[in-house]
Amino acid sequence: xxxxxxxxxxxxxxxxxxxxxxxxxxxxxxxxxxxxxxxxxxxxxxxxxxxxxxxxxxxxxxxxxxxxxxxxxxxxxxxxxxxxxxxxxxxxxxxxxxxxxxxxxxxxxxxxxxxxxxxxxxxxxxxxxxxxxxxxxxxxxxxxxxxxxxxxxxxxxxxxxxxxxxxxxxxxxxxxxxxxxxxxxxxxxxxxxxxxxxxxxxxxxxxxxxxxxxxxxxxxxxxxxxxxxxxxxxxxxxxxxxxxxxxxxxxxxxxxxxxxxxxxxxxxxxxxxxxxxxxxxxxxxxxxxxxx
Amino acid sequence: xxxxxxxxxxxxxxxxxxxxxxxxxxxxxxxxxxxxxxxxxxxxxxxxxxxxxxxxxxxxxxxxxxxxxxxxxxxxxxxxxxxxxxxxxxxxxxxxxxxxxxxxxxxxxxxxxxxxxxxxxxxxxxxxxxxxxxxxxxxxxxxxxxxxxxxxxxxxxxxxxxxxxxxxxxxxxxxxxxxxxxxxxxxxxxxxxxxxxxxxxxxxxxxxxxxxxxxxxxxxxxxxxxxxxxxxxxxxxxxxxxxxxxxxxxxxxxxxxxxxxxxxxxxxxxxxxxxxxxxxxxxxxxxxxxxxxxxxxxxxxxxxxxxxxxxxxxxxxxxxxxxxxx
Ligand SMILES: Cc1ncc(C[n+]2csc(CCOP(=O)(O)OP(=O)(O)O)c2C)c(N)n1
Ligand SMILES: [Mg+2]
Numbered sequence: 001x002x003x004x005x006x007x008x009x010x011x012x013x014x015x016x017x018x019x020x021x022x023x024x025x026x027x028x029x030x031x032x033x034x035x036x037x038x039x040x041x042x043x044x045x046x047x048x049x050x051x052x053x054x055x056x057x058x059x060x061x062x063x064x065x066x067x068x069x070x071x072x073x074x075x076x077x078x079x080x081x082x083x084x085x086x087x088x089x090x091x092x093x094x095x096x097x098x099x100x101x102x103x104x105x106x107x108x109x110x111x112x113x114x115x116x117x118x119x120x121x122x123x124x125x126x127x128x129x130x131x132x133x134x135x136x137x138x139x140x141x142x143x144x145x146x147x148x149x150x151x152x153x154x155x156x157x158x159x160x161x162x163x164x165x166x167x168x169x170x171x172x173x174x175x176x177x178x179x180x181x182x183x184x185x186x187x188x189x190x191x192x193x194x195x196x197x198x199x200x201x202x203x204x205x206x207x208x209x210x211x212x213x214x215x216x217x218x219x220x221x222x223x224x225x226x227x228x229x230x231x232x233x234x235x236x237x238x239x240x241x242x243x244x245x246x247x248x249x250x251x252x253x254x255x256x257x258x259x260x261x262x263x264x265x266x267x268x269x270x271x272x273x274x275x276x277x278x279x280x281x282x283x284x285x286x287x288x289x290x291x292x
Numbered sequence: 293x294x295x296x297x298x299x300x301x302x303x304x305x306x307x308x309x310x311x312x313x314x315x316x317x318x319x320x321x322x323x324x325x326x327x328x329x330x331x332x333x334x335x336x337x338x339x340x341x342x343x344x345x346x347x348x349x350x351x352x353x354x355x356x357x358x359x360x361x362x363x364x365x366x367x368x369x370x371x372x373x374x375x376x377x378x379x380x381x382x383x384x385x386x387x388x389x390x391x392x393x394x395x396x397x398x399x400x401x402x403x404x405x406x407x408x409x410x411x412x413x414x415x416x417x418x419x420x421x422x423x424x425x426x427x428x429x430x431x432x433x434x435x436x437x438x439x440x441x442x443x444x445x446x447x448x449x450x451x452x453x454x455x456x457x458x459x460x461x462x463x464x465x466x467x468x469x470x471x472x473x474x475x476x477x478x479x480x481x482x483x484x485x486x487x488x489x490x491x492x493x494x495x496x497x498x499x500x501x502x503x504x505x506x507x508x509x510x511x512x513x514x515x516x517x518x519x520x521x522x523x524x525x526x527x528x529x530x531x532x533x534x535x536x537x538x539x540x541x542x543x544x545x546x547x548x549x550x551x552x553x554x555x556x557x558x559x560x561x562x563x564x565x566x567x568x569x570x571x572x573x574x575x576x577x578x579x580x581x582x583x584x585x586x587x588x589x590x591x592x593x594x595x596x597x598x599x600x601x602x603x604x605x606x607x608x609x610x611x612x613x614x615x616x617x618x
């Protein structure tokens with residue numbers, strides 16, 4: 001993929017200790033389990049955003065298993081870290097991770113998108129563990145900046161993370177919030193851009209080019225870092241390095257592959273909200289075997 | 293309208309209104325190079341991919357940026373383009389409301405705003421994707437005509453008429469296949485004039501968009517099973533409202549029920565209620581729409597059934613309404 005060409009790949013191999021290789025192994029297995037569950041529940045619901053959920057799942061994996069101080073027990077604590085998913089359409093990724101973390105029984109997802117279920121096709125606070133109702137793009141960053149500013153006002157240590165799609169960046173609200181976040185020196189705020197290079201109509205660079213994205217954020221007063229967004233080790237390292245610069249909000253430009261993990265879904269436009277047929281589902285699950 | 297009737301290929305085949313819209317627009321663009329479509333990563337849902345392939349010079353893509361979509365559309369229109377700004381109704385009329393109010397309506401730039409997948413068409417995607425507010429907010433904006441066609445005939449006509457007009461419009465479409473509604477054989481369509489689909493003197497059911505069909509089904513059922521004769525009106529234009537037709541309905545029928553795929557607050561029902569009351573037509577009256585609550589999850593049909601916006605739901609509402617007379 002062209003978008004991943006100029007990623008500054010960190011030489012994480014040399015940094016691996018025994019401990020971290022265990023973590024890596026654990027995280028890779030989790031990613032596979034999550035991918036299987038994303039497909040399982042999209043297949044059952046006959047609806048969902050397959051490609052974007054598969055592209056961002058490694059990010060959510062590392063966030064919820066290694067970074068955020070949230071759990072079902074601490075979810076009401078004012079000091080918990082916040083995760084607000086701006087690309088709300090990829091709710092399946094969020095739901096399978098929240099189920100895994102014990103926010104609700106995984107069997108609840110059998111009702112995904114069904115009549116009278118609380119598990120709709122976008123994040124909603126009716127579901128335990130969800131911070132904000134999202135789905136209209138371009139809302140995550142402004143809300144996150146607000147939550148981060150409140151932490152500064154109250155001298156609290158929590159951090160705020162928001163995940164944005166690369167297609168959603170043309171929403172002006174993002175850039176308004178980008179200005180404000182830098183103005184208020186919100187170094188407790190981290191935006192992650194899921195740079196999978198595709199949206200609904202086509203490649204993001206053909207629909208509305210946002211490159212050079214790092215220069216844009218830099219010029220808005222943000223600290224920027226590129227990361228391989230499908231590499232759990234690289235992601236963990238990047239998150240461990242937050243804030244990238246004291247006094248500045250951080251943005252992680254995560255180079256990902258839309259549909260990652262299933263050969264025929266990777267980089268294919270139609271899998272934005274494509275639902276697998278029985279045959280496709282079987283092949284996909286085979287590719288993601290064995291189940292961890 | 294002096295325009296010759298252009299037959300859109302899909303018209304009359306039970307196609308979704310928004311598909312008929314895109315077919316009609318393609319037919320118009322073939323002879324009018326001044327027609328420009330503006331999209332915000334919405335050409336797929338708007339069924340405009342073929343339009344883009346056929347007329348690449350007449351489609352402008354702004355990316356996911358609805359405010360920019362409407363602002364640019366206003367600019368293009370002011371420079372003489374015949375602009376159709378196409379985006380899901382939920383985002384178009386909420387995100388870009390100030391651009392609609394100031395850049396289109398107030399500045400009088402003749403943009404045709406096309407709200408697609410309207411009402412609860414997006415079903416289980418939830419409230420961010422539902423447009424149950426659009427009639428209410430746009431009714432409060434001066435210089436905005438609101439048109440909600442019920443079937444392919446009304447859609448084809450509406451698109452042709454707004455294309456030929458120098459005013460701003462909001463057209464609202466759903467994505468459910470709709471049958472042709474022509475029980476009375478009514479063959480005229482005029483923006484601002486309600487279309488009578490069926491005649492009866494017991495009750496008037498005033499609906500619009502995709503709710504006209506279940507209203508007609510309910511009327512047929514009421515006639516065969518209960519001997520209740522209903523007039524059914526496709527009140528496709530909410531603003532300006534067809535006041536003449538409203539007063540006729542109030543005089544002819546014993547009760548009035550409005551039906552819409554919109555919040556019960558601020559839509560078609562309240563527009564009719566306010567005019568009727570102000571003009572001293574005191575009739576048994578009810579508004580059927582989506583209640584003011586956290587909308588239930590489900591497909592479009594499940595949501596509409598849940599709230600009684602269905603053949604059986606409308607039938608029972610009519611009976612309840614007529615019971616207040618006895
Ligand atoms: C304000 C708004 N406009 C339009 C949409 C419809 N929509 C949902 S997903 C999507 C494409 C998103 O592309 P991207 O941000 O790249 O997401 P990803 O590739 O990660 O799935 C669009 C246009 C929306 N949800 N919100
Ligand atoms: Mg993308």
